[in-house]
Amino acid sequence: MYAQMIKTDAKRVRGLEEMAPEEQAFQKRVDAGDKIEPKDWMPEAYRKTLIRQIGQHAHSEIVGQLPEGNWITRAPTLARKTILLAKVQDEAGHGLYLYCAAETLGASRDELIEKLHDGSMKYSSIFNYPTLTWADIGAVGWLVDGAAIMNQVPLQRTSFGPYSRAMVRICKEESFHQRQGYEIMMKMANGTPEQREMAQDALNRFWYPSLMMFGPSDKESVHSAQSMAWKIKINSNDELRQKFVDQTAPQAEFLGLKIPDENLTWNEAKAGYDFSEPDWQEFHDVLAGNGPCNKERLGARVKAWDDGAWFRDGLMAHAEKAEARKSASLMAAE
Amino acid sequence: MSKEWPLWEVFIRGQHGLNHRHVGSLHAPDAEMAIKNARDVYTRRNEGVSIWVVKSADIAASSPSDKGPLFEPANAKVYRHPTFYDIPDDVGHM
Numbered sequence: 001m002y003a004q005m006i007k008t009d010a011k012r013v014r015g016l017e018e019m020a021p022e023e024q025a026f027q028k029r030v031d032a033g034d035k036i037e038p039k040d041w042m043p044e045a046y047r048k049t050l051i052r053q054i055g056q057h058a059h060s061e062i063v064g065q066l067p068e069g070n071w072i073t074r075a076p077t078l079a080r081k082t083i084l085l086a087k088v089q090d091e092a093g094h095g096l097y098l099y100c101a102a103e104t105l106g107a108s109r110d111e112l113i114e115k116l117h118d119g120s121m122k123y124s125s126i127f128n129y130p131t132l133t134w135a136d137i138g139a140v141g142w143l144v145d146g147a148a149i150m151n152q153v154p155l156q157r158t159s160f161g162p163y164s165r166a167m168v169r170i171c172k173e174e175s176f177h178q179r180q181g182y183e184i185m186m187k188m189a190n191g192t193p194e195q196r197e198m199a200q201d202a203l204n205r206f207w208y209p210s211l212m213m214f215g216p217s218d219k220e221s222v223h224s225a226q227s228m229a230w231k232i233k234i235n236s237n238d239e240l241r242q243k244f245v246d247q248t249a250p251q252a253e254f255l256g257l258k259i260p261d262e263n264l265t266w267n268e269a270k271a272g273y274d275f276s277e278p279d280w281q282e283f284h285d286v287l288a289g290n291g292p293c294n295k296e297r298l299g300a301r302v303k304a305w306d307d308g309a310w311f312r313d314g315l316m317a318h319a320e321k322a323e324a325r326k327s328a329s330l331m332a333a334e
Numbered sequence: 335m336s337k338e339w340p341l342w343e344v345f346i347r348g349q350h351g352l353n354h355r356h357v358g359s360l361h362a363p364d365a366e367m368a369i370k371n372a373r374d375v376y377t378r379r380n381e382g383v384s385i386w387v388v389k390s391a392d393i394a395a396s397s398p399s400d401k402g403p404l405f406e407p408a409n410a411k412v413y414r415h416p417t418f419y420d421i422p423d424d425v426g427h428m
Binding site for chain 1: 337338339341357358359360361363364367374375376378379395397398399
């Protein structure tokens with residue numbers, strides 16, 4: 001999903017026989033489930049695709065702090081406030097684990113940030129939607145983190161070592177994110193009529209954008225096929241979306257809330273739900289920069305970077321001065 | 335873009351009695367901030383009693399392409415393992 005629309009330079013997936021010896025050895029290691037580490041030989045396209053995918057995953061975590069950060073000062077209780085603070089702090093940590101993993105491939109942090117700011121690297125489409133009520137914080141935890149978990153759990157087995165280890169760390173921390181969101185939904189769905197209505201409204205607005213997180217169907221996509229051969233993508237978009245609906249529909253039923261889809265029905269033959277596809281035109285519009293909050297989100301990130309320049313530069317100058325003082329006093333002592 | 339903070343590798347000792355283990359990396363202007371940042375990024379859930387930070391530039395590493403010859407001496411020395419020795423059961427635990 002952070003690989004929404006990622007291109008791999010592949011025109012088709014090649015077989016082992018078509019590869020040069022180095023790439024063959026590499027592909028055999030991937031097929032055997034070995035981890036590729038930063039200094040190991042890897043195809044240039046693998047390196048580039050990973051930098052983009054891991055980088056965009058990191059950007060998504062950092063930008064993802066914004067819609068929830070919006071409600072920290074307005075959480076209804078102290079407990080909810082501290083929980084939301086902890087979640088947002090976790091997202092910062094997740095972004096940092098992922099930036100570091102991307103940097104092991106030769107990308108610099110400044111470069112990755114620059115590309116986010118100039119629009120050449122993206123973040124997950126979902127974070128371009130607003131959080132309009134407190135119930136949205138519940139819906140985000142339940143549905144958005146729920147969708148993220150669906151994607152992240154299999155990625156723990158991804159071929160690139162630092163990415164895989166970052167995913168293991170992230171998965172351990174992610175499940176409280178979903179549980180706190182669902183708890184908010186339970187509280188509101190079982191509360192006053194106004195609270196219940198607010199919870200239903202949040203579900204109505206976040207359902208289809210959450211389905212979009214998995215990306216459009218990639219049955220025909222050569223990029224998806226190449227990413228799967230490299231084990232940087234483990235399941236197809238459709239597979240994950242189906243699993244998400246199958247898991248979430250009973251959760252909505254338990255809340256007594258209605259998923260805004262007239263076509264949502266259990267299909268005995270496939271042992272899963274039939275459901276309506278989201279509006280893919282909306283998805284492409286949002287990725288192109290025309291979602292409700294794109295300008296606000298990127299604006300907030302650019303401002304944070306620009307406003308923080310004195311802090312970064314000041315600390316660096318202080319560190320350099322201290323280092324110079326130390327070596328001067330060492331030389332004086334000789 | 336202004337000058338980037340240097341990269342540091344972070345090692346955390348989980349509990350007393352365990353080794354420090356490599357958990358990842360982060361950028362910081364100096365060692366003091368690196369430790370503070372490591373505390374915030376890598377020990378949010380009580381994962382550590384001790385933090386080491388080392389500038390990434392100071393780490394010397396073996397080259398993956400040397401792996402074969404570098405570790406070859408250990409390959410054929412099966413007699414370093416206890417299972418190589420056939421001690422009868424009658425002797426008792428050994």
